[in-house]
Amino acid sequence: MNRKQDNKPRKNALILFFHKMGSPPWFYGLSGKLVPWLWAAFVVLAMCGLYLGLFRAPPDYLQGESFRIMYIHVPAAWMSMMIYGLMAVMGFIALVWRIRIAEILAMSSAPVGAAFTLAALISGALWGRPTWGAYWVWDARLTSELVLLFLYLGVLGLYNAFDEPRKAARAACLLALVGAVNLPIIHYSVQWWNTLHQGSSISVTGSSIHPSMLWPLLIMALATKFYYAANLLSRARLMLAQQDLRKGWIQKALVKPADNPLEGHSENE
Amino acid sequence: MTVQKDASLTGAFFALVRRDLLLAFRRRSELLFPVFFLMVVVSLFPLGVGPSPELLARIAPGVVWIAALLSVVISLDSVFRSDFEDGTLEQYIVSGQPLSLIALAKSLAHWLVTGLPLVLVSPLLALWMNLPSHAIGALVASLLLATPILSFVGAIGVGLTISLRRGGQLLSLLVFPLYVPVLIIATGGIMAAIDGLPYTPFLGLLLAGLITSVTLAPFAIATALKISLS
Numbered sequence: 412m413n414r415k416q417d418n419k420p421r422k423n424a425l426i427l428f429f430h431k432m433g434s435p436p437w438f439y440g441l442s443g444k445l446v447p448w449l450w451a452a453f454v455v456l457a458m459c460g461l462y463l464g465l466f467r468a469p470p471d472y473l474q475g476e477s478f479r480i481m482y483i484h485v486p487a488a489w490m491s492m493m494i495y496g497l498m499a500v501m502g503f504i505a506l507v508w509r510i511r512i513a514e515i516l517a518m519s520s521a522p523v524g525a526a527f528t529l530a531a532l533i534s535g536a537l538w539g540r541p542t543w544g545a546y547w548v549w550d551a552r553l554t555s556e557l558v559l560l561f562l563y564l565g566v567l568g569l570y571n572a573f574d575e576p577r578k579a580a581r582a583a584c585l586l587a588l589v590g591a592v593n594l595p596i597i598h599y600s601v602q603w604w605n606t607l608h609q610g611s612s613i614s615v616t617g618s619s620i621h622p623s624m625l626w627p628l629l630i631m632a633l634a635t636k637f638y639y640a641a642n643l644l645s646r647a648r649l650m651l652a653q654q655d656l657r658k659g660w661i662q663k664a665l666v667k668p669a670d671n672p673l674e675g676h677s678e679n680e
Numbered sequence: 681m682t683v684q685k686d687a688s689l690t691g692a693f694f695a696l697v698r699r700d701l702l703l704a705f706r707r708r709s710e711l712l713f714p715v716f717f718l719m720v721v722v723s724l725f726p727l728g729v730g731p732s733p734e735l736l737a738r739i740a741p742g743v744v745w746i747a748a749l750l751s752v753v754i755s756l757d758s759v760f761r762s763d764f765e766d767g768t769l770e771q772y773i774v775s776g777q778p779l780s781l782i783a784l785a786k787s788l789a790h791w792l793v794t795g796l797p798l799v800l801v802s803p804l805l806a807l808w809m810n811l812p813s814h815a816i817g818a819l820v821a822s823l824l825l826a827t828p829i830l831s832f833v834g835a836i837g838v839g840l841t842i843s844l845r846r847g848g849q850l851l852s853l854l855v856f857p858l859y860v861p862v863l864i865i866a867t868g869g870i871m872a873a874i875d876g877l878p879y880t881p882f883l884g885l886l887l888a889g890l891i892t893s894v895t896l897a898p899f900a901i902a903t904a905l906k907i908s909l910s
Contacts, residue, residue: 506903561857568853572844581907582840586854589836589900593858596889600861607868 433510435651436660442644449641456634464627471624477541482627484534486635487527488552491559494524494639498566499591502584512647514580515654517587518570519646523639525563531556551605555598562590576654692777693785700789714751714794715801721747722805733810740809741819741870747805748798748823749830749859753852755794756834759786760905764842770909783901784894787835788828795827811874818873818883822866825886832897833858839904862889 431437464482471478501517504510535553536546547553566583573579655661704711725743726736763769763786772782802823806816837854841847869882 558857558860561853565850565854565857568850569840572841572847572850578907578910581910582904585900585904585907586837586840589833589858592896593861596861597857600864604864604868607871 433512435512435655436664438512439648439651439661439664442648446641446644446648449637449644453634453637453641456630456637460627460630460634464624464631468624468627469621474542477538478624480534480538482631484531484538485628486631487531487534488556489632490635490639491524491528491531491556494520494527495559495562495587495591495594498524499587502587505584506581506588511577512651514577514584515647515650516643517584518580519643519650520639521563521566521570521583521587522646523642525560525567527635527639528556528560528563532560549605551602554601554605558597558601559594562594566590576650689777689781692775693781696782696785697789697792700786701792704789704793711793711797714755715797717754718747718751718798718801719805721750722808726808737810737812737874740806740811741815741867741874743809744802744805744811744819745822745863745867745870748802748827749856749863751798752794752827752830752834753855756790756831756838756851756855757848758794759790759831759835759838760842761838769842769905773906773909779902779905780898783835783839783905784898787832787897787901790835791828791831795823795831798827799823811870814876815870815873818870818879821883822869822886825883825890826862826866829862829886829889829893830859832893832901836897836900836904839901839908841908842905843908862886865889 432441460482465479468479470476498517498520501513501520505513505517532553535556539548539550539553540546543550566587569586570579570583573582652661652665722743725739729735729739760769763772773779775782799820802820803816806819811819834851834855837851837858840854841851844850865882865885869879869886872882873879
């Protein structure tokens with residue numbers, strides 16, 4: 412490995428980084444170092460954000476205390492869309508350059524994104540009860556989230572239907588890509604449909620939010636990004652380890668340095 | 681040289697469409713399944729919600745369109761199923777012709793066999809559902825422009841699920857979310873026609889969707905087939 416790098420000393424640092432990221436042992440090692448820090452950053456930020464949002468922010472003059480659901484609902488909705496976009500980008504990389512790590516990252520994103528979508532839908536329904544007087548209103552944003560959940564379920568369902576993991580990942584990546592092309596069309600058509608049918612929807616978020624209400628929201632938005640990164644890398648490491656269980660590098664990585672790695676091969680089961 | 685290659689491309693394209701149409705017409709009874717399915721589903725609605733003409737007229741665009749969606753999805757599997765099972769699909773891949781061209785021909789043939797009959801039978805359904813007569817044109821036009829989109833986008837899902845033994849239910853989960861814009865725009869156009877408003881903008885949007893899906897979907901179908909057969 413070292414010799415290979417020495418042959419091309421003028422390689423761009425960024426390209427080198429991507430090439431290294433394509434190597435399973437290197438990815439496994441780096442992500443293993445990052446994961447604890449990402450989880451820690453999430454916990455600290457989420458505690459700050461929830462404390463400020465749930466206890467320090469003043470109640471809304473119109474909605475009272477119920478507006479505090481926003482601190483879960485809005486970051487979850489943002490994440491659900493961002494993760495779908497990232498999943499499609501990684502799916503594109505996986506299909507075009509056939510990088511296995513990109514396949515694994517795309518497929519590890521899908522359950523996290525689906526969970527955020529579900530969280531956004533449930534918190535939206537709970538928020539809808541005091542605000543609109545009903546748990547479910549066919550509001551444009553809720554409907555878009557519902558379709559997004561179906562898209563996520565399609566990707567997950569397709570991935571789990573195949574026996575061979577790499578084929579499954581590539582098929583699901585293509586579906587994610589097709590969905591990403593459709594997503595803006597779905598979003599705008601649903602918005603338009605909503606105005607056509609004149610639902611009883613009220614615009615919830617005012618045009619301006621007071622800073623004492625805005626800061627906790629931004630902190631929570633940052634916290635959910637760290638949650639995604641930590642969860643993504645943990646899942647990707649597990650998926651990689653499961654797929655490569657019979658390969659030498661993972662057995663070396665899983666066996667503690669104190670044990671003899673060469674002995675560990677045969678009795679690692 | 682290039683002329684000759686072009687000729688072989690169009691030759692392959694029309695040969696494939698002709699073959700699929702011929703196969704379909706050899707089994708005429710199966711040809712009518714999607715139409716019967718559509719008629720049965722639509723006729724269930726008056727039985728389910730009551731025969732009130734005003735109510736039926738109001739829900740007619742949605743009912744006919746949802747029944748058309750279901751009918752297309754039920755028949756989607758036939759785009760590649762028999763070719764996959766007897767190995768013809770692999771022969772297409774090694775034939776040297778671009779797979780996207782083959783996907784285009786197969787999807788077009790699928791629409792001619794299943795989508796076009798739905799368009800032709802739709803005026804009858806409009807009468808059943810008490811759709812105002814000035815909106816029948818919008819219904820037929822929207823079906824004519826948008827059922828090919830369903831065939832082309834649906835074929836991507838078929839390509840992805842063809843190698844699975846129980847791909848049918850999964851297929852519907854994959855393609856229905858992608859059909860949402862088509863349903864919204866098509867029914868919106870018919871509603872506008874019922875209210876006496878101009879509906880050509882809706883048909884324009886459907887035409888845009890048709891052009892986009894016909895030009896882009898064959899590449900996605902080809903990629904999906906290559907993944908499935910790898």
